[in-house]
Amino acid sequence: MRIFLLLLLPATVLADPDFHDLRLSQLRHVVVIFRHTDRAPLTTFPGDPNRHHRWPLGLGELTSRGRAKAYALGRWLRNRYADYLTDNPREVYARSSPVPRCFDTAALVLYGLYPANREQKEWRPDQTWQPVPVTRLPDGADLYAAVCMPRVRDAMRTLVTLEEPASLRSSSSGPTHFGTLGKVFRFVAKMTNLTGDASSQKFIVVAKIVDAMSVAREHGLPLPTWASRYWRELKWAKDKVMEGFSRSQMDHMGGALLKDILARLKPVEQQAHSLMRGGSDSTEVPSKLTLMAYHDINIGSILLGLNGTFEEWPPYGAALLLEIFTLTSTVMPDLYVRVLYKAGDVVSNLALQGCSEPCSLQHFGELLQRKFKPVSRTACGWSDQQPLL
Template identity: 30%
Template sequence: MAADAKGRGWAAAVLLLLVLWLQPPPGRPRSLRFVTLVYRHGDRSPVKAYPRDPYQASAWPQGFGQLTQMGMRQQLALGRFLRRRYSGFLSDMYLRWEIYVRSTDWDRTLMSAEANLAGLYPPKGPQVFNPNISWQPIPVHTVAQDEERLLKYPLTPCPRYEQLQNETRHSAEYINMTKENWQFLQMVANETGIQHVSLESVWSVYDTLFCEQVHQMDLPAWATPEVMSHLRQLRDFGFDYLFGIIHRVEKSRLQGGVLLGHIRKNLTQAASEPIHHNLRVLAYSAHDTTIAALQMALNVFNNVQPPYASCHFFELYQEDDGNFSVEMFYRNESGKEPFPLTIPGCQHKCPLQRFMDLTAAVIPWNWEQECQVASTLHDTELFVGLAVCGSILLLLIILLLTVLFRIQSQPSGYRHVSNEGEEQA
């Protein structure tokens, strides 16, 4: 009996070892691997004033289109939020290989990036270079405005996009919107002194009045709450006009799909890198149209202007089974957590490959050719080449005529004439 019990015990032990051996090894816990941020600059002064506006450039401390102290505080708050959100993912101290920040070459976006980084990386320990300053310099990269082809939208020149916009102006929705608001637009034109106000340009009137209102400047009597609400609706319609209404997919290929293509490339590259890959956060400091174009390409745009310091998050996770997923969030209100964004056709925790498949249609394979820029350049080169060849040919003809003229104009001198007999000999 004892031997039987001992045998059964050995059998149970062997069976247990066999079960443990056959079980798959425990996977790594789900982990965040890479983050891309696209945020709008903070509060700014208006980009311009309308003709009858009592507040011209001199009414603003730094002139038009500049980041205000309110905007600096908004970006500082966003940076501090990012510090809390990514604590443990980003090092407590700034490490240059962990984060890369790119901005458009506008003062307000460059300064917003700097204010954001001040909140994200307050200096600690050996990085404190002045005990009286809770700040440290961190690089922000940019390209010249005329070379910007990634973050400032709409991207130009793009003849095909202009053709699509012309078709949009002739669409039923645009025409009806113009008819419904014709009298209102005429009123705005009369009150502001602008010769022509359209659905495309009325945003600037609202922008100017909104900036003045935020900074507690007196609005004109005609700018009632009802008028401001109407203007805001037309401003939001302007974003739909830029990137949607009709031909949304093709417009996205020519606009927001360009940025989305870069983001996709970085996500796939991060997924293929070792787990200890250095770069962890890529941040873009840009504009409201940047976020709108990007979200329209993703088909998650809510048709409302992205507010100051709003931020779109792409977070790449490695699941416990080794596969990767993408989660998107949108922070459009300070003091509140960002809310999740779900791309149509997928769940919020979207598998990376599924994310790539769903967004493939809006990624341009050759932006210049799809914009029909390349053919325009080719025609220009052809015309230049023909002009050069024609000029050279004309010079050769002139040179030849000159030589012939000089030969004919020479005086006829003595010539020996042979007699016929000598020629026969």
Template identity: 25%
Template structure:
């Protein structure tokens, strides 16, 4: 327990940047475009520890594991209402497909989260009301199979990233961490039922315990005792896939290549180039290839948010909670087009400043700073397999 106390002290001393609330968009500089990337809402567990008394009880999870629950639907509905309040006037109240484009990973909980969000953002108006008893309208949500999606999902194989990540996990640094935590693993093993624990084990524990805490369920005492440690290492785990510039580029490069193309399209008022990704079944990845919509909504996962924020050097130092959102706003002011970034979750709304730039980052400077971690899809596929 001496080691545990020492590690807890380390966790307690870790600095977390507090949230700073931001005012609504300024009326001085013209808002030109918005990109929102959010995590899905609350879900049932994906996995749990062997000794967990709740996980195997199917009556607790009637919709199955990994599925969006009612709290998750409500949370995203409220987030959609928040988008409406913040961007009302910029984004017309009446839905029009030219204004907004919605892309989701091909997973039930992300598709349902996007639909719930849109219900809050776009309640039907006038002739859009198709049933007086249903305050909802159908809005298209685009998706592509996970194994073909290189923009939002991370299931498309990249052998080079896998190799570099495995080298990181086998490094002296990781060996030292596991050795330092050996006595903790020895204590946790009989409590959890896990035989082989490592620094990678904490993220799964964090996820499931967080869900149970949301229901105020009674948990074993060890979940409180080790919670700061679990939370600390779970937070670190979400940084490792983008731990180095090479890892970041291979993990998130196609996303940033697409994002910067979108920014350039907004600035130049030109068409986005077609971005088709041919997979083994010759299906195309659907992305906008006409004039850029003013609002781009992307529904994804905690790993998606942590990968992108860590790659940019603005990781909020916490596992992205359900419905956490990264926002990019493009404005046109006296000095030209610039980009603002924000992070929103249930506890606050904070500014994100790209290292090397000011908060109001001129779009050309933003592009130059992000380009080193950008990679086009074709080049990405070639490098991944080299």
């Protein structure tokens, strides 16, 4: 049996007008891959005016805004799939990056999705929360969060010479025109007393420094005077480094993740076969929902791999949704997948490069093989004894 891929415009308006009559009443599974929500800066730096600012859970962890946003994402998912999901948390499989902010995001999304049901309240009537398992692998064992440093170094060597766009060169922010991304980062390194050679690791540190400034701006905190003056240049450089990082890691952080998800859909396909033959549902609780709580790099890698580009860096809580459903009274195959990208309050379609709508599972699989190549342990410096799952 083949699965077809349909792309959705915001809300429930289909991208292809020929499919306006498709209904979601026969949903078979939903996959949600999302970035953790708002967090504190990953680091501080010399001259940071917010060095002593108190982040309740610590650097790199969720903020109060992030916790609220994660819970809201869970409620949004519950509202969207109110006629599909039950109140039984056994129908969901959730996996998180080893990083605590991703685990916390997953837990809060599940809190919004599955508040305490009647059985849970029997032992504590005033309880609004119920425990839902989240799978998390040890540090260094999660393939979707492992960094292939040789590829990072290759990407950084290319980015050093990337020229500033004309819009920045004509900026009136100051008399200095950096010219290249490398010069922007060397400027930041100089202003923050970051010593050492121009290594890829140094680029990552500088990107984290600029990210810390971005978080400060989001929370209304001050920036160093020099950073405010050249903020447009700093943000451009940081976004380009993160895009380059995503491209360098997309084969495993994006491609392997997608391929493994497709493998998880096989039981859904088999169940659909049984139902179409008139079989009955299993007595076990059917799997209805898969949640994957990861990073902007994962979301960016998938967007770059499937679409080639994106308009803006995936924000906190950005999510990719795959809706698998069947249709009745149709000559077309009975299993379909609808793909959505949620960035903030906007839900839009993701146009696939190299696969027309509707895209069969066979063609989608071939697309993944073309876009995402196998990753060599040797080439990435990963030991054969290092488990990567």
